[in-house]
Amino acid sequence: METHHFHFKTRRHNYPQVVCANHRVTTSKSNVNPSVLRLHNYGNPTADLAKERAVSADETKRPSTGKFGRFGGKFVPETLISCLEQLEVVFHQVLQDPEFQEELSTALNDYVGRETPLYYAERLTAHYKAQNMGRGPDIYIKREDLAHCGAHKMNNALAQAMIAKRMGLTAVVAATGAGQHGVATASACAKLGLSCTIFMSAADMEKQPSNVDLMTLLGAKVEPVRPTAGSFKDATSDSIRDWTEKLGEVYYLAGTAVGPHPCPTMVREFQSVIGRETRRQAAEKWGGTPDAVVACVGSGSNALGIFHEFVRDPTVRLIGVEAAGFGLNTGKHAATLAAGEVGVYHGAMSYLLQDEEGQITCPHSVGVGMEYPGVAPELSFLKETGRMEFYSASDEEAVEAYRRVARLEGILPALEASHAFAYLEKLCPTMPDGAKIIISCSGRGEKDTETVFNYPIS
Amino acid sequence: MAIRAAATSAPTARSSSALSLPPPISSSSSYSSAQLSFGRAKSTTRPRTTVGCAISCTMTREAAAVTSTEKDDSDPALWSRPDSFGRFGKFGGKYVPETLMYALTELESAFNSVKNDPDFQASKLCISAVKAELGGILKDYVGRETPLYFAERLTDHYRRPNGEGPHIYLKREDLNHTGAHKINNAIGQVLLAKRLGKKRIIAETGAGQHGVATATVCARFGLECIIYMGAQDMERQSLNVFRMRLLGAEVRGVHSGTATLKDATSEAIRDWVTNVESTHYILGSVAGPHPYPMMVREFHKVIGEETRRQAMEKWGGKPDILVACVGGGSNAMGLFEDFVKDKDVRLIGVEAAGLGLDSGKHAATLTKGEVGVLHGAMSYLLQDDDGQIIEPHSISAGLDYPGVGPEHSFLKEKGRAEYYCVTDEEALEAFKRVSRLEGIIPALETSHALAYLEKLCPTLPDKTKVVLNCSGRGDKDVQTAIKYLKV
Numbered sequence: 007m008e009t010h011h012f013h014f015k016t017r018r019h020n021y022p023q024v025v026c027a028n029h030r031v032t033t034s035k036s037n038v039n040p041s042v043l044r045l046h047n048y049g050n051p052t053a054d055l056a057k058e059r060a061v062s063a064d065e066t067k068r069p070s071t072g073k074f075g076r077f078g079g080k081f082v083p084e085t086l087i088s089c090l091e092q093l094e095v096v097f098h099q100v101l102q103d104p105e106f107q108e109e110l111s112t113a114l115n116d117y118v119g120r121e122t123p124l125y126y127a128e129r130l131t132a133h134y135k136a137q138n139m140g141r142g143p144d145i146y147i148k149r150e151d152l153a154h155c156g157a158h159k160m161n162n163a164l165a166q167a168m169i170a171k172r173m174g175l176t177a178v179v180a181a182t183g184a185g186q187h188g189v190a191t192a193s194a195c196a197k198l199g200l201s202c203t204i205f206m207s208a209a210d211m212e213k214q215p216s217n218v219d220l221m222t223l224l225g226a227k228v229e230p231v232r233p234t235a236g237s238f239k240d241a242t243s244d245s246i247r248d249w250t251e252k253l254g255e256v257y258y259l260a261g262t263a264v265g266p267h268p269c270p271t272m273v274r275e276f277q278s279v280i281g282r283e284t285r286r287q288a289a290e291k292w293g294g295t296p297d298a299v300v301a302c303v304g305s306g307s308n309a310l311g312i313f314h315e316f317v318r319d320p321t322v323r324l325i326g327v328e329a330a331g332f333g334l335n336t337g338k339h340a341a342t343l344a345a346g347e348v349g350v351y352h353g354a355m356s357y358l359l360q361d362e363e364g365q366i367t368c369p370h371s372v373g374v375g376m377e378y379p380g381v382a383p384e385l386s387f388l389k390e391t392g393r394m395e396f397y398s399a400s401d402e403e404a405v406e407a408y409r410r411v412a413r414l415e416g417i418l419p420a421l422e423a424s425h426a427f428a429y430l431e432k433l434c435p436t437m438p439d440g441a442k443i444i445i446s447c448s449g450r451g452e453k454d455t456e457t458v459f460n461y462p463i464s
Numbered sequence: 465m466a467i468r469a470a471a472t473s474a475p476t477a478r479s480s481s482a483l484s485l486p487p488p489i490s491s492s493s494s495y496s497s498a499q500l501s502f503g504r505a506k507s508t509t510r511p512r513t514t515v516g517c518a519i520s521c522t523m524t525r526e527a528a529a530v531t532s533t534e535k536d537d538s539d540p541a542l543w544s545r546p547d548s549f550g551r552f553g554k555f556g557g558k559y560v561p562e563t564l565m566y567a568l569t570e571l572e573s574a575f576n577s578v579k580n581d582p583d584f585q586a587s588k589l590c591i592s593a594v595k596a597e598l599g600g601i602l603k604d605y606v607g608r609e610t611p612l613y614f615a616e617r618l619t620d621h622y623r624r625p626n627g628e629g630p631h632i633y634l635k636r637e638d639l640n641h642t643g644a645h646k647i648n649n650a651i652g653q654v655l656l657a658k659r660l661g662k663k664r665i666i667a668e669t670g671a672g673q674h675g676v677a678t679a680t681v682c683a684r685f686g687l688e689c690i691i692y693m694g695a696q697d698m699e700r701q702s703l704n705v706f707r708m709r710l711l712g713a714e715v716r717g718v719h720s721g722t723a724t725l726k727d728a729t730s731e732a733i734r735d736w737v738t739n740v741e742s743t744h745y746i747l748g749s750v751a752g753p754h755p756y757p758m759m760v761r762e763f764h765k766v767i768g769e770e771t772r773r774q775a776m777e778k779w780g781g782k783p784d785i786l787v788a789c790v791g792g793g794s795n796a797m798g799l800f801e802d803f804v805k806d807k808d809v810r811l812i813g814v815e816a817a818g819l820g821l822d823s824g825k826h827a828a829t830l831t832k833g834e835v836g837v838l839h840g841a842m843s844y845l846l847q848d849d850d851g852q853i854i855e856p857h858s859i860s861a862g863l864d865y866p867g868v869g870p871e872h873s874f875l876k877e878k879g880r881a882e883y884y885c886v887t888d889e890e891a892l893e894a895f896k897r898v899s900r901l902e903g904i905i906p907a908l909e910t911s912h913a914l915a916y917l918e919k920l921c922p923t924l925p926d927k928t929k930v931v932l933n934c935s936g937r938g939d940k941d942v943q944t945a946i947k948y949l950k951v
Contacts (some may be wrong), residue, residue, distance in 0.1 A: 117611070124604070129684070154904070196899065197617065216939070219946050223899045223946070412711050413710070416680035416682070416683035455703055
């Protein structure tokens with residue numbers, strides 16, 4: 007598979023670098039399973055993946071390690087291990103429980119507004135074809151912006167809130183960066199009658215005050231984190247700490263596919279409804295599968311949600327677009343897969359942005375939801391197996407894309423999703439005429455109008 | 465029927481009237497009350513002293529039209545809504561300058577030709593594989609069909625101690641693209657404009673919602689878009705102004721009069737009169753001259769049609785009661801239309817009582833208004849003793865309209881629909897209540913309908929099916945609400 011080198015350098019390691027700065031690492035045997043440990047994995051991605059799935063299928067019968075190749079795992083304090091194991095058991099139970107599935111399905115349809123459309127972006131398609139003598143790909147947008155609360159976050163928040171209720175817990179705690187996951191969690195908790203506390207960094211609260219207001223209106227308590235500094239990563243740390251203190255009373259609702267097993271798997275599973283719908287809709291519309299699926303990558307939940315379904319289709323290119331912020335060489339970005347190294351963070355082994363001393367860096371992006379210095383372990387695995395391609399887009403390119411999609415399609419994409427739209431500028435000229443691109447519009451951008459308004463025009 | 469008076473040849477700006485038309489006709493000066501029965505004795509229309517009115521109208525056709533509808537007025541299925549003159553009973557019509565008559569007639573014939581055109585149709589839109597132009601766009605772009613959601617916690621909230629109570633369902637128009645029902649009509653009208661070969665779209669907007677919806681669809685279809693907005697409103701809603709510009713629309717500030725919605729409307733109409741060949745005027749609600757009330761209703765009636773089907777799926781029957789907020793009246797007509805002929809379905813519209821009906825600061829047109837002509841249609845409207853339009857007030861911009869769609873006036877007079885009103889405070893409470901109970905933040909407009917449930921539900925027998933139109937989402941109202949609720 008061709009790799010592009012114009013923006014970044016990939017770095018490869020022979021063995022995992024374990025960063026112990028934030029967590030005690032438990033090195034019990036269950037964390038290192040030789041049969042799934044992959045050091046270099048550049049063989050046929052689908053065959054290896056099939057083997058991987060076969061191994062983990064066996065492991066569903068007992069609490070598993072949650073590894074994706076060498077990524078993932080449960081690098082957490084002892085106190086959390088039994089809690090995570092219990093969560094995993096319940097998770098597998100609900101997956102098999104027809105009553106739960108029906109209740110979830112009804113809620114996804116009637117409350118969240120699924121299925122979201124797969125929309126043929128006529129003017130955007132024409133825009134790119136016009137630049138290339140009338141030839142170019144057909145662009146379809148998966149409209150997660152139309153979901154209740156305006157982002158894909160709701161798919162996961164609702165399902166997990168239902169799990170919390172099933173476990174008999176009455177309180178939910180979550181961390182949020184831009185606020186989308188906080189709003190979705192607050193909304194789901196209101197609907198299910200659960201009390202809700204959201205940890206959000208003080209800096210983020212200033213950047214997205216409208217989301218704070220929304221959470222408050224929905225009845226949630228918003229806890230500011232570290233008034234002087236801090237971002238999503240610190241909010242996550244604080245909420246995990248809170249969870250550890252109140253085990254058995256509160257449910258920690260992970261918003262994205264990071265964290266210790268089973269969180270990444272759970273979030274991916276609940277988000278994968280996006281990909282399943284997409285496959286069906288693509289078959290209806292043109293009788294086939296997409297040639298490329300493009301999604302923005304912050305921590306990775308929307309990307310995994312749409313990619314997961316197509317991982318086993320070798321003809322479908324999976325393209326993730328990260329945030330290059332001010333530029334990859336400025337150090338002010340959030341392009342974890344591009345510029346990060348492997349380490350353990352928030353309980354999982356994955357790529358992450360760290361300095362020479364192993365301290366986690368503070369990422370930057372105009373799309374606040376992209377500002378996470380780590381990335382889902384499953385995406386790290388897809389990167390390393392070469393199954394997924396990843397690129398990045400700068401703040402400026404994202405804002406330009408926001409304006410372009412607004413003008414051409416009357417859709418305001420979230421600034422996070424705008425990164426994916428920005429990448430179309432480079433992708434479309436390389437695609438053959440009539441190729442099918444599906445781009446995930448992971449959220450709506452009304453929340454970002456003020457940012458775009460204030461963004462200096464070059 | 466057009467009113468001929470000296471003033472109509474050249475519309476001039478008049479600061480206190482909504483259109484540069486002669487002052488509204490007060491009902492008793494032009495019609496003898498003997499010929500018009502008001503259905504039932506209600507205190508809603510005050511006895512009027514005759515206002516000096518320099519208009520004379522031909523009465524004969526009017527009286528005949530009224531008398532004929534009196535004969536078969538018991539069966540809603542037989543009502544002409546509207547008749548060939550664009551009247552709903554005595555309401556509606558086309559009270560416009562001569563220059564616009566042709567445009568309206570052209571618009572009506574274009575609409576009638578596409579209404580039955582299978583390539584254009586919306587009604588079967590989401591169940592079958594949609595090839596129909598409008599249906600396809602409504603499904604893939606707007607996100608229809610919108611769900612009919614059983615509001616469990618809201619239902620529990622209204623459950624009486626003995627366990628009985630109505631079942632409350634929300635029709636989720638808040639999930640549409642742009643967050644309100646408005647886009648159904650905007651899309652339909654833009655497609656119609658394209659069919660007519662118009663390249664230029666104009667609209668007026670108050671707070672900006674209709675402007676944003678119009679700018680959105682113009683961006684989608686690549687049409688030139690000009691939005692007229694009062695200069696005062698532009699200052700208060702600068703983010704919406706920016707949004708419209710991002711979407712490629714030109715926003716023109718109107719400085720005349722009070723620089724608010726009614727002045728923007730005058731300016732828009734003036735533009736249309738001047739550019740009628742190239743331009744289509746997207747009216748945002750079921751108000752205005754014929755054919756707009758009918759057209760806008762037709763584009764929104766997909767709401768009620770879906771509801772019928774979804775109700776059948778969910779509980780094998782029809783709704784017992786439909787509730788919707790009423791500003792101009794489009795979301796209500798959209799929900800009601802398919803059920804008007806079902807006499808066993810109660811239709812309830814909820815208007816804005818603002819600071820209270822006695823304060824004079826409200827927008828409760830059907831409760832406190834009188835019949836007159838506004839924006840080209842005869843309907844109930846809020847006017848003072850001199851026939852000047854009263855500036856309405858509501859905490860929600862969308863209900864802040866001094867008139868109401870003529871069809872609502874008709875339904876009220878026929879007794880087919882009931883209309884109540886709710887104060888700002890009650891609406892804010894409902895806004896908070898539904899946010900906390902269902903995790904849905906409703907628009908302040910919608911909150912008026914939700915507030916009325918407090919009075920309605922205790923009166924309903926067990927298991928009554930209530931469907932409420934959740935006409936928009938409340939993200940836009942968060943700042944206002946927080947300020948007032950001090951949350």
